[in-house]
Amino acid sequence: MKKRGLLNPFGISVLLLLAAVVLSVVVGSVTIPLRTLADVLFRGLQGGLSTLDPGGVYLKIIMQLRLPHAILILLVGAALAGSGAAYQGLFRNPLADPFLIGVSSGAGLGAVLAMLIDWPYAPLGLMVIPLAAFLGAALAVLAVSLLARVGKTVPTTNLILAGVAVSSFASAVTSGLMINSSGELRRALVWLLGGATRAGWEPVLAILPFMVIGLTGLVLVGHPLNVLQFGEEQAQQLGIRVQRVKWITVLLATISTAAAVAFAGIIGFVGLVVPHIMRLLYGGDYRRLIPLSILGGGAMLLLMDVAARTVMAPQEVPVGIITSLFGAPFFLWVLKRSKSQNYW
Amino acid sequence: MLAGFFMLTSCGSALQVSDDGGKISALDGLERVIELKQPAQRIVSLSPSVTETLYAIGAGGQVVGRDSFSNYPAEALQVQDVGGSMGGYSYETIASLQPDLVIAGEINTPEQVKALEDLGLKVFYLSNPVKLDSISVMITSVGILTGRDKEAKALNASLEKRIKAVTDLAATAADRPLVFYELDGSGPGNPWTPGPGTFLSELIAAAGGVNAGDALQSAWAQISSEQLLVQDPDIILLGDSIYGMTVEQVAARAGWSGLTAVQENRIYPFNDDLVSRPGPRLVDGLEELARLLHPELYE
Numbered sequence: 001m002k003k004r005g006l007l008n009p010f011g012i013s014v015l016l017l018l019a020a021v022v023l024s025v026v027v028g029s030v031t032i033p034l035r036t037l038a039d040v041l042f043r044g045l046q047g048g049l050s051t052l053d054p055g056g057v058y059l060k061i062i063m064q065l066r067l068p069h070a071i072l073i074l075l076v077g078a079a080l081a082g083s084g085a086a087y088q089g090l091f092r093n094p095l096a097d098p099f100l101i102g103v104s105s106g107a108g109l110g111a112v113l114a115m116l117i118d119w120p121y122a123p124l125g126l127m128v129i130p131l132a133a134f135l136g137a138a139l140a141v142l143a144v145s146l147l148a149r150v151g152k153t154v155p156t157t158n159l160i161l162a163g164v165a166v167s168s169f170a171s172a173v174t175s176g177l178m179i180n181s182s183g184e185l186r187r188a189l190v191w192l193l194g195g196a197t198r199a200g201w202e203p204v205l206a207i208l209p210f211m212v213i214g215l216t217g218l219v220l221v222g223h224p225l226n227v228l229q230f231g232e233e234q235a236q237q238l239g240i241r242v243q244r245v246k247w248i249t250v251l252l253a254t255i256s257t258a259a260a261v262a263f264a265g266i267i268g269f270v271g272l273v274v275p276h277i278m279r280l281l282y283g284g285d286y287r288r289l290i291p292l293s294i295l296g297g298g299a300m301l302l303l304m305d306v307a308a309r310t311v312m313a314p315q316e317v318p319v320g321i322i323t324s325l326f327g328a329p330f331f332l333w334v335l336k337r338s339k340s341q342n343y344w
Numbered sequence: 345m346l347a348g349f350f351m352l353t354s355c356g357s358a359l360q361v362s363d364d365g366g367k368i369s370a371l372d373g374l375e376r377v378i379e380l381k382q383p384a385q386r387i388v389s390l391s392p393s394v395t396e397t398l399y400a401i402g403a404g405g406q407v408v409g410r411d412s413f414s415n416y417p418a419e420a421l422q423v424q425d426v427g428g429s430m431g432g433y434s435y436e437t438i439a440s441l442q443p444d445l446v447i448a449g450e451i452n453t454p455e456q457v458k459a460l461e462d463l464g465l466k467v468f469y470l471s472n473p474v475k476l477d478s479i480s481v482m483i484t485s486v487g488i489l490t491g492r493d494k495e496a497k498a499l500n501a502s503l504e505k506r507i508k509a510v511t512d513l514a515a516t517a518a519d520r521p522l523v524f525y526e527l528d529g530s531g532p533g534n535p536w537t538p539g540p541g542t543f544l545s546e547l548i549a550a551a552g553g554v555n556a557g558d559a560l561q562s563a564w565a566q567i568s569s570e571q572l573l574v575q576d577p578d579i580i581l582l583g584d585s586i587y588g589m590t591v592e593q594v595a596a597r598a599g600w601s602g603l604t605a606v607q608e609n610r611i612y613p614f615n616d617d618l619v620s621r622p623g624p625r626l627v628d629g630l631e632e633l634a635r636l637l638h639p640e641l642y643e
Contacts, residue, residue: 029427029434060463061436121374121454129455180562187453199435199459309434314425315412316432 009282013295017074020302024070025062027306029313032058068201073305073319074298075204075211076260077270081297082218083253084271085278085290089225090249091156098257098271101163101250102140105170107261110136112174112188116181126198129191130206130262137258140166141250153243156232191265198263207259214256215294221249222287229284267320269327270301277331280338300327368488373450373471374457380466383491384445388426388438390456391449393623394470395420397483398447400624401499403490409441411451416617416625439463445489472622476507476546479626503627507550510634514552517638521578523548524556524605527564527616528584532597534566543626544619551633552641553579569599579637580605583620585613612636 026037036052043050044059053059083098091100099105114132119125144166148158178188224245228235232242257271274297278289301319304326308319368380388409389395395414398407404419411428414420424441427434433456438446446460446467460467468489473479480500487496525544529535537557538544542564545555556577560567580603582589591611600606614636618629635642 028436030436030440055442057440057442061439064463065436065439119454121376121457126454126458198455200462314427314434314437315429316427316434318432 009288009292010295013292013299017295017299017302020299020306021070021074024073024302024306025066027310028061028066029309029316030061032061037062064200068204069199069305070302072204072207072263073301075207076264076267077274077301078215078294078298079211079256079260080267080271081274081300082215082290082294083257084297085275085286085293086218086221086225086249086253087271088275089228089286089289090246091160092229093160094276095272096160098253099167099266099268101144101159102166102170103137103254103257104261104266105167105174106140106143107133107137107258108192108266109140109170109174110134111191111262112177115188115191116177127206130198130203133262134258136170137261138254140170141254141258145247145250154246156246159246203263207263210255210259214252214259217248217252218256219291219294221245221252222285222290225249225286225290265318265320267301267323269323270297270304273327273331274300277334280334370468370485370489373469374454376469378466378468380445380489384443384466384489386441386443386445387490388441388443388446389414390426390428390433390447391451391470391621392416392617393472393621394447394449394486396621396623396625397486398490401483401487401490401492401495403486403492403495406490408443409438413451435459435463438465447486447489476543476550476626476630479503479622479624482622483624499624503624506627507630510630511550513641514550514634514638517552517641521553521637522556522575523553523579523581523637524567524572524575524577525581525614526584526589526594528587529582529589529594530584530587531566532569532594534568536564537567539563539565543622547619547626547630547633548637551630551637553633553637569597573599573603576603577605578608578610580611581614581633581636582611583614583616586616589613 026032026034032040036050036058039050040053040058040062044063049056049059080098084096087096087098087100088094090096110132111129113136114129117128119128144159144162145154147166148154148162150158181188224235224240227238227240228242228245230238236242260267275289275293278292278296282288282292301323304322305319307326308317308322311317311322366382368383370378370380372378385406386408387398387403387406389398389407390411392411392414395407395410396416398404399417399420404417407420407423409424409426410420411433412425413429414423424437426437426441428451438460443465446465448457448460448467448469450470450472452469457467457469470482470485473482480503483496483500483503484493487493487499525538525548527536527538537560538555539560539562540555540558542557545558548555556572556575557565557567559571559575580594582591582594591613594600594611595606605611614632615629618625618632
């Protein structure tokens, strides 16, 4: 079964991811010919300017806009798809996505609350909204977990239902605040639609630690999630500490998606669909499914983002619109093509 | 420290610009001092009101980029579009234009200003005027930033004269008609309308009318059909006519046939761009309003 060389699922995913990063850096509303791009990068690495780019504008576009943006999008896609895969395993539910238990609505409420105040135009003031979104997401998940608790255990059904209730409540408060505000509406809408309005390296550096911890952890819970597929009681008998696995998975998924949402807004569909595509292609072993989803999520969101930046250039369409617009038909195509009757 | 800051922002929306010996330093709407060695020659405008002001003071030739909403004057359409209609600007298009000044407006978020500054660009954040008589402050600032102080002064003088002509004439009117201004009637049961404290409210008053939306709480709000039937406006203005709303559709709405404005055929399409963009064309909007509210004074 196992193929050698690069032609195994991981090799293919890594190659696809690298190709997506390159494409993301090459394509943009300003056309930079490949030869110029290569020369600009080559000279730039030596600390100089290319003769083809005397003003340094291309270098600035590549190093301060496209490259950090590509890495941010990669991390966000990876976090959403990795968390989605883990949640589908934890809840044993094909409809589970990273926003299932309140991350998106909590983040939305946190961000909109922070937008009601006029923060100083300073580095710290500009960090307030992502920080509020992160805290909102974390608090929403904490509230859901506490509300769903029965004694010392958290029944999965309770977790999902409490998640739905808390999400609805938080969304209602968010909408109410937005309707009643006047000036911030636009800013809030841009944010909620998944428009990454910050550019440069700061957002990348800010979310990197959360991503490293969250994604590494998620890769490691693959084995217990596999065992959990037999049912909670069985898993317990097989030596898995089910409650602990639940808490850890929720914690890891929450810190990575909350960090993603804080800077990139709410991007739908990637976290739901990428794990299913990987499952259809490579099977349901969570030890492989989670890392493959992380790689595939990064690649898929990068490609969607390239589309978002080019379909209406120089308009930039919020990537959240593109993920659902292109993601849904693509997923249906994969689903139709799959031979297995019951892949889940 | 925070409290002190809030005091600053809450009262600091006025602009200060000084110009000594060719060097320009100006305080922008984010409380930052922006310095220019010389008047800006390559300008990117991120909002329609700024674009319209630039062209109105003869600085149109200095504009190298504009946002997607900037559709006036017609020459502006020839200038490079830098995005913005869905919230996102193409920062790389802006960088590639190598502007010496980007003028942002309140339509822009602080995050967008920061992103442009990180690219080494000079960004002037222009606060919106909040009253008719403070448009002149904005025009003066844009004039100094672009080296068009004289033109800005002349424009201000002529706008002031035109505003005075309208208000003087309106003061002689025998009545003050009740005006319902529809921003968005796609949900005809409760259309959106400007509330108290908005430019539209002030313009309707200056043109010799009363804004029906003044009875509401928020600046931009939905008014219920019931409330409208009770108020019974004399005139209905369709700011949403640019999105296809027609006089016939409004007259045919359930329960609206009894309104005075409908029975007297005083429903008019209105160019919303004239009154939604806080720039020099507000005065065009004011004159247009006055003619619709008091046709008897303009015979």
